[in-house]
Amino acid sequence: MGIEGIGARVARKEDRRFITGRGRYVDDIKLQGMTYAHFVRSPHAHAKITGIELDAAKAMPGVIDVLTGQQIVDDKVGNLICGWAIHSKDGSAMKMGAWPAMAPETVRFVGQAVAVVIAESKNLARDAAEAVVVHYEELPAVANIKAAIADGAAQLHPEAPGNIVYDWEIGDQKATDxxxxxxxxxxxxxxxxxxxxxxxxxxxxxxxxYNPAEEHFTLYTTSQNPHVARLVLSAFYNIAPEHKLRVVAPDVGGGFGSKIFIYPEEMVALWASKKTGRPVKWTGDRNEAFVTDAHGRDHLSKAEMAFDADNKMLGLRVKTYANFGAYMSLFSSSVPTYLYATLLSGQYNIPAIYTEVVGVYTNTTPVDAYRGAGRPEACYLLERLVETAARQLKVDPAELRRKNFITQFPHQTPVIMAYDTGDFNASLDAALKAIDYAGFPARKAKAKSEGKLRGIGLSCYIEACGIAPSKAVGSLGAGVGLWESAEVRVNPVGTIEILTGSHSHGQGHETTFAQLVADRLGIPINQVSIVHGDTDKVQFGMGTYGSRSAAVGMSAIFKAMEKVEAKAKKIAAHQLEASENDIVIENGEFKVTGTDKAIALPMVALAAYTAHNLPDGMEPGLKESAFYDPTNFTFPAGSYICEVEVDPGTGKTSFVNFVAVDDFGRLINPMIVEGQVHGGLVQGIGQAILENAIYDDSGQLVTASFMDYAMPRADDVPSFQISHTTTLCPGNPLGVKGCGEAGAIGASAAVINAITDAIGNNRLEMPATPDRVWHAMQLQQAAE
Amino acid sequence: MYSTNYHRASSVDEAVALIAKGSDAKFLAGGHTLLPVMKQRLAAPGDLVDIAKIPALIGIEASGDTLTIKAATTYYDIMHNADVKRMIPAIAHLTSVLGDPAVRYRGTIGGSVATNDPAADYPAAILALNATVKTNKREIPADQFFKGLFMTALEDNEMITAISFPVPEKAGYAKMRNPASRFALTGVFVAKLKSGEIRAAATGASQDGVMRVPVIEDALKANWSASALDGIKVSDDGLIEDIHGTSDYRANLIKVMAQRAVQAAG
Amino acid sequence: MSKVSLTVNGKLVTADVEDRTLLVHLLRDHLGLTGTHVGCDTSQCGCCVVHIDGRAVKSCTTLVGQVDGADITTIEGISKGDELHPMQAAFRDNHGLQCGYCTPGMIMSAIDIVHRYGGNLDEETVRHELEGNICRCTGYHNIVKSVLDAASRMNVAQAAE
Structure with a gap:
C-alpha cells in the first residue's frame, strides 16, 4: 500500500468543510422566491376525514396556498409503492392498502399528512397550518401486533383482511420437524x-x-439514493419523466436506512412547486422525524432450537410477527423476510431451519429498513437463544458456539445464503483473549464483594452485505437490480473525477474511493475528486445502504479503472514506442518495465485529449464507465463480547469493557472502518438499554421527542476495543465485505447476554432500562 | 413559536410593571424551560419580560448561617461559587448534575423554582433545607411554597428575587437521571439542619411534585446513617408511573438515593 | 419586530426581525451562517451550540432579544484564515465526525470544555461534559479522543503564548 492507498489511515478529505461549518445540507439551500411548506398532520391513529375548512388558513398573512389530499389524488400523483413483492405460503401476493401522499379520506397513523400550507416563511406556514380545521370521525385503532391480530380487531385496509400483509415461510418444515x-x-x-x-x-x-419553460423539476433532498428517488418519482408517482427531473442529495446528515425511502413530503414539495409556481422548501422538525421517518425493528418472535445429546444443533424453528405500521414503506416487505430469515443460521451448522413470518398492519408509523435491517433481529434472536441454551445445557457459551461453528467454506445454509468464506473461530478466539475471558470469574467474584453484579455476554454475528446480486434478488421479488455504476474521468491535466452511484452521508467515500484510485495509479488522493448525489452528473446508481458501497460501489470503480488503465497503457506504449504489455503503472507514471523510460499520467491524459498522436483508430479522451453486479452477497462476521456491571440498588448498567472483533475482508481505511463500527455498536447498545418507540393503546407515540426517547449520550456508552481478523471476500475484486452495519447487528445480544448473566435472570426484554433490570432482579430474588 | 413581544427589564419594578401591562406576559430568565415549551407552541405568552440582566437579581451573598442566591443567578455561577462550595457543597453538586453545560450557562435558580417542574432538582434542595423563597412582595417558607405539579404559592405579578438557604450541619443530594430527558427520575436531598431538624425531600417521584419523605426523616432522626434506611419501606402511593419507571421502582429509588445522599453528606 | 445589534464572528451586525426569532435562525436565515444546525425541538441535541460572550450556549433556545449587544462566535468564526482551530484539527485527525451534522455544535461545546478544564480532562469528564450534544454516527469514541487530543494541543498552544 502507498501512504494514501488501500489500507492507509488517511484523514478524510470531506472533513474540512464540515469542521469549518461549510457543509451544504438541504436546509442550507435558499432559492430565489422560495416558499415554505408546513404540513397539517393527523392527531388521530385512525379516523375518517369528514371535512376540511381551508378559508381561514388561506386568508392568513403570507399564505400562498393550502393544498389537500384530495387535490393530490385528483392531480393523479401516484400512491406510494412498496418495491419488493413477497408472496405468502399459499402463493398469494402480499396484501397492500393504498397510501396516498396526503390522506384524502382516511388517516391511519398519528402524523400522517392531510394538507399542506405553502407560505412566505416557515413561521407563517406553521401559523396558518393551525388555522386549517380538519373534521375527523375517529375509528378504533390497533397500536401493536397483538392488538392487530386479535379477533375482532379494527381493520386498517379492506385489501388486507385480519391486518395481515403476508404469511410467509422459508426453509424445510418437514426436515425441521x-x-x-x-x-x-x-x-x-x-x-x-x-x-x-x-x-x-x-x-x-x-x-x-419547477421551471415551467422547460417543464423541468429540481429536487434537493435528504436521500441515500437520489437515482432511485428519481426513478420512483418518475415511474410510479407521475411527477415528471426522468429527463425532466433532477434529484440532488447534497451533504446528508446521517441516514441509517431512514433516508432510503421516498416520502410523501418530497412528493408534495415537487407537486406544490408546480402548483404554486414558486420553489418550495420543507424542513422537518424532530417531532415530525419521530412520527414520519420510517421506524425500525418491531418483531415478536418465538424460537426453538433442537440439540442432540452432544449439544450439536439439529434444527431451528422460528415464528415471527413483524409490525409494518399503517402502510408498506418502500423496502419494508423484504426486511423481515429476505434480510432477516435468511440469516437465522448465524455462524452455525444447523441442518434444518424453518421460519414463518407474518407481516402485520397497525395504526403506527410505517416500519422499514434501519441500520442492519432484519439482520440485527436475526442475530439478536439467535444469539440470545444460543446463550439461553448454554445456560440450560450448563455448558460454556463460547464452547457451545465453537462446537457448532461452520468451519468449511463455501457453506450452503438451509435458508438460501451460501457463505463464501470466514473464520469464526479466529474472531471468537481473538475476542476471548482481548477481554480476558479466562479471568472473568475472578473479576465477577471481586465485583460481588464490592456489592456489584458483573456479567459477561457474547454475540457471534454474521450478516449478508454487499447488497446484492440483481438476478438473485429479482428472483426473490425485488423490483430493482442492485448493481452499482461508476465513471472514471481523467481530465486533460491528469486530475481525476470519479462519478459514483453510491451516496456518502457520513461514510467517507470522498476519501476511501480516492484511496482506491491512489492505490492503483500511485497518485495523491488530492488529485482525485468523488462526484456523487446528483442525477445530472452521475448517470445512474442504486445508492448507499446494506453496507454495499465498498463491496459493490468500489468494485464498479475498480472495473472502470481497469478500462481507463488499459487505454492509458496503450497511449503510453504508443508515446514511448514500447509494447503495451511492458507498461507498468508506478507513482503516477507509466513505465516501460526494465527500462528508465516513463511518461507521467498528466502527459498521457494530455495526449488522449490533444489526440495529436494516438494509436491508429483510437478514440480521443480518457474516460470509462462500468457497471458492477455482484455474484453473491458478502458475509462480514465477528465476535462481540461485553462485560457489564449492574448496580443492584438502581438496576443501572455500566460497561466495564466492550470488545469487537470483526472480519470485514480487506480494509480500505482502517480509521474509517473503526468509526463505522463504533457508531454501529452504540446504535446496538442504544437498542439494548435505552431506545424504545412506545405507542399507547390509542396509537399515540408516547416517545415522540428526545425528552422521552432515550438517545445514547457520550456518558451512556464506553470506549471500545476493536480489532480485525481477515478472510478476503472471494466474490469481488477488492476482497472487501462491508462494515457499516456490523456494530448495530452484533451488539445488542452481547449486551443483554451480559446483563442477564449479571442478574441471573434470563427473562429480560430490550431495552433493559434500569427499571426493567431492577424488576427482573426482584423477581429473581423472590424466586431464589 | 407564536408571535410574542420581547422586553428587557432593567429593574425589578420595571419588570413587574411590564408583566402587569402585558398580555399573558411571562418572565424570561435563562429561558431553558419556557422557550422549548414556546417552540412547541404549548405556551403563547403575548409578552416576555427578560429579567436575566437585572443587577439586583444576580449574585450570591453569604452572611453568618445563611446563603442567599439571587433569582437570576445562573447554574454555572452557582456551582462555581466559592461560598456555595464551602457552605452548602450539596447545592454545588446538585447544580453540577442538572441539565447539561450549555443549559447551566443560561438556566437560573429562580426560573427552576418558579416553574416547579416535578422532576426539577432545586425544589428538593429548597424543601429539604427549609429555605425561604423571597419575592418582590414577601418571604415564603419552603413548606408553603410548592403547591403541586407546576404550581407554586406565587401570585400574579409576583417575582422570585432570591432564595435564602440556612446553612445546614450536613446535606447531600443523589439523583437517578431519566435516561431520555436527563431530569430527575428520582432525586433525594437530605439535610441535618443546625437546629437539629432532619429533612428529606424527593423530586421526580411524586405525582404532586417535590415532597418530603417522613419515613426517611424519621429513620435518619434516630440514626443519621445510610444503613439506618436499610429496613425502611417507602410507600409507592401517589408516585409517578410512566415509561421510565413504575411507582414501586421509584419508591425503591427514593430509599436508595436517600442512602447515597446520606453517604455524600458524610 | 425589533432591531438588534450584535457582534458575530468579530463583525457588527444589525437586523430587524420578529421578536420570536431565535438566534439560530438569525444566524442561518438572515446572516447565511449555515454551519450552525438544528437537530431537535427540545434543547437537547446541541447541534446549534455557539459561543455567546465566550460561553457555549444553545442558539435554538435563545431569542435574538436576549443577545442584543452580545458577542457571538459560530463555527465559521473559530479558524484563523486557513489555519484550523486546534479543536477542528483534532476532530479531523481523530475521525471525530462522520456525517458532520452535529459536528459544529460538538466542536463549539468541546472548545468550551477545554476552556473550563484546561489540562484536567479525562475520558470520564469529557463524556459527562458532552451530555448536551447528541451524535448518531460516531458512537462518541472518536469524539472523546478528539477532545482529549485537542485539550493537549490547546494547552501546549496556551503555554507557548
Whole structure:
C-alpha cells in the first residue's frame, strides 16, 4: 500500500468543510422566491376525514396556498409503492392498502399528512397550518401486533383482511420437524425486538423547484439514493419523466436506512412547486422525524432450537410477527423476510431451519429498513437463544458456539445464503483473549464483594452485505437490480473525477474511493475528486445502504479503472514506442518495465485529449464507465463480547469493557472502518438499554421527542476495543465485505447476554432500562 | 413559536410593571424551560419580560448561617461559587448534575423554582433545607411554597428575587437521571439542619411534585446513617408511573438515593 | 419586530426581525451562517451550540432579544484564515465526525470544555461534559479522543503564548 492507498489511515478529505461549518445540507439551500411548506398532520391513529375548512388558513398573512389530499389524488400523483413483492405460503401476493401522499379520506397513523400550507416563511406556514380545521370521525385503532391480530380487531385496509400483509415461510418444515423429533434437548425463547426511531441528526428536508419553460423539476433532498428517488418519482408517482427531473442529495446528515425511502413530503414539495409556481422548501422538525421517518425493528418472535445429546444443533424453528405500521414503506416487505430469515443460521451448522413470518398492519408509523435491517433481529434472536441454551445445557457459551461453528467454506445454509468464506473461530478466539475471558470469574467474584453484579455476554454475528446480486434478488421479488455504476474521468491535466452511484452521508467515500484510485495509479488522493448525489452528473446508481458501497460501489470503480488503465497503457506504449504489455503503472507514471523510460499520467491524459498522436483508430479522451453486479452477497462476521456491571440498588448498567472483533475482508481505511463500527455498536447498545418507540393503546407515540426517547449520550456508552481478523471476500475484486452495519447487528445480544448473566435472570426484554433490570432482579430474588 | 413581544427589564419594578401591562406576559430568565415549551407552541405568552440582566437579581451573598442566591443567578455561577462550595457543597453538586453545560450557562435558580417542574432538582434542595423563597412582595417558607405539579404559592405579578438557604450541619443530594430527558427520575436531598431538624425531600417521584419523605426523616432522626434506611419501606402511593419507571421502582429509588445522599453528606 | 445589534464572528451586525426569532435562525436565515444546525425541538441535541460572550450556549433556545449587544462566535468564526482551530484539527485527525451534522455544535461545546478544564480532562469528564450534544454516527469514541487530543494541543498552544 502507498501512504494514501488501500489500507492507509488517511484523514478524510470531506472533513474540512464540515469542521469549518461549510457543509451544504438541504436546509442550507435558499432559492430565489422560495416558499415554505408546513404540513397539517393527523392527531388521530385512525379516523375518517369528514371535512376540511381551508378559508381561514388561506386568508392568513403570507399564505400562498393550502393544498389537500384530495387535490393530490385528483392531480393523479401516484400512491406510494412498496418495491419488493413477497408472496405468502399459499402463493398469494402480499396484501397492500393504498397510501396516498396526503390522506384524502382516511388517516391511519398519528402524523400522517392531510394538507399542506405553502407560505412566505416557515413561521407563517406553521401559523396558518393551525388555522386549517380538519373534521375527523375517529375509528378504533390497533397500536401493536397483538392488538392487530386479535379477533375482532379494527381493520386498517379492506385489501388486507385480519391486518395481515403476508404469511410467509422459508426453509424445510418437514426436515425441521424431524430434527426436533430426534432432539435430546430443546431450548425455547420468546422475544420482542423493540421498535426504534432512526433519528439521523439532520431531520429530513426537501427543496423543490419547477421551471415551467422547460417543464423541468429540481429536487434537493435528504436521500441515500437520489437515482432511485428519481426513478420512483418518475415511474410510479407521475411527477415528471426522468429527463425532466433532477434529484440532488447534497451533504446528508446521517441516514441509517431512514433516508432510503421516498416520502410523501418530497412528493408534495415537487407537486406544490408546480402548483404554486414558486420553489418550495420543507424542513422537518424532530417531532415530525419521530412520527414520519420510517421506524425500525418491531418483531415478536418465538424460537426453538433442537440439540442432540452432544449439544450439536439439529434444527431451528422460528415464528415471527413483524409490525409494518399503517402502510408498506418502500423496502419494508423484504426486511423481515429476505434480510432477516435468511440469516437465522448465524455462524452455525444447523441442518434444518424453518421460519414463518407474518407481516402485520397497525395504526403506527410505517416500519422499514434501519441500520442492519432484519439482520440485527436475526442475530439478536439467535444469539440470545444460543446463550439461553448454554445456560440450560450448563455448558460454556463460547464452547457451545465453537462446537457448532461452520468451519468449511463455501457453506450452503438451509435458508438460501451460501457463505463464501470466514473464520469464526479466529474472531471468537481473538475476542476471548482481548477481554480476558479466562479471568472473568475472578473479576465477577471481586465485583460481588464490592456489592456489584458483573456479567459477561457474547454475540457471534454474521450478516449478508454487499447488497446484492440483481438476478438473485429479482428472483426473490425485488423490483430493482442492485448493481452499482461508476465513471472514471481523467481530465486533460491528469486530475481525476470519479462519478459514483453510491451516496456518502457520513461514510467517507470522498476519501476511501480516492484511496482506491491512489492505490492503483500511485497518485495523491488530492488529485482525485468523488462526484456523487446528483442525477445530472452521475448517470445512474442504486445508492448507499446494506453496507454495499465498498463491496459493490468500489468494485464498479475498480472495473472502470481497469478500462481507463488499459487505454492509458496503450497511449503510453504508443508515446514511448514500447509494447503495451511492458507498461507498468508506478507513482503516477507509466513505465516501460526494465527500462528508465516513463511518461507521467498528466502527459498521457494530455495526449488522449490533444489526440495529436494516438494509436491508429483510437478514440480521443480518457474516460470509462462500468457497471458492477455482484455474484453473491458478502458475509462480514465477528465476535462481540461485553462485560457489564449492574448496580443492584438502581438496576443501572455500566460497561466495564466492550470488545469487537470483526472480519470485514480487506480494509480500505482502517480509521474509517473503526468509526463505522463504533457508531454501529452504540446504535446496538442504544437498542439494548435505552431506545424504545412506545405507542399507547390509542396509537399515540408516547416517545415522540428526545425528552422521552432515550438517545445514547457520550456518558451512556464506553470506549471500545476493536480489532480485525481477515478472510478476503472471494466474490469481488477488492476482497472487501462491508462494515457499516456490523456494530448495530452484533451488539445488542452481547449486551443483554451480559446483563442477564449479571442478574441471573434470563427473562429480560430490550431495552433493559434500569427499571426493567431492577424488576427482573426482584423477581429473581423472590424466586431464589 | 407564536408571535410574542420581547422586553428587557432593567429593574425589578420595571419588570413587574411590564408583566402587569402585558398580555399573558411571562418572565424570561435563562429561558431553558419556557422557550422549548414556546417552540412547541404549548405556551403563547403575548409578552416576555427578560429579567436575566437585572443587577439586583444576580449574585450570591453569604452572611453568618445563611446563603442567599439571587433569582437570576445562573447554574454555572452557582456551582462555581466559592461560598456555595464551602457552605452548602450539596447545592454545588446538585447544580453540577442538572441539565447539561450549555443549559447551566443560561438556566437560573429562580426560573427552576418558579416553574416547579416535578422532576426539577432545586425544589428538593429548597424543601429539604427549609429555605425561604423571597419575592418582590414577601418571604415564603419552603413548606408553603410548592403547591403541586407546576404550581407554586406565587401570585400574579409576583417575582422570585432570591432564595435564602440556612446553612445546614450536613446535606447531600443523589439523583437517578431519566435516561431520555436527563431530569430527575428520582432525586433525594437530605439535610441535618443546625437546629437539629432532619429533612428529606424527593423530586421526580411524586405525582404532586417535590415532597418530603417522613419515613426517611424519621429513620435518619434516630440514626443519621445510610444503613439506618436499610429496613425502611417507602410507600409507592401517589408516585409517578410512566415509561421510565413504575411507582414501586421509584419508591425503591427514593430509599436508595436517600442512602447515597446520606453517604455524600458524610 | 425589533432591531438588534450584535457582534458575530468579530463583525457588527444589525437586523430587524420578529421578536420570536431565535438566534439560530438569525444566524442561518438572515446572516447565511449555515454551519450552525438544528437537530431537535427540545434543547437537547446541541447541534446549534455557539459561543455567546465566550460561553457555549444553545442558539435554538435563545431569542435574538436576549443577545442584543452580545458577542457571538459560530463555527465559521473559530479558524484563523486557513489555519484550523486546534479543536477542528483534532476532530479531523481523530475521525471525530462522520456525517458532520452535529459536528459544529460538538466542536463549539468541546472548545468550551477545554476552556473550563484546561489540562484536567479525562475520558470520564469529557463524556459527562458532552451530555448536551447528541451524535448518531460516531458512537462518541472518536469524539472523546478528539477532545482529549485537542485539550493537549490547546494547552501546549496556551503555554507557548
Amino acid at each position: 424431524e430434527a426436533f423429533s430426534k432432539a435430546a434437548n430443546v431450548v425455547t425463547i420468546e422475544l420482542t425486538n423493540n421498535r426504534l426511531v432512526p433519528n439521523a441528526m439532520e431531520p429530513r428536508a426537501a427543496v423543490a423547484e
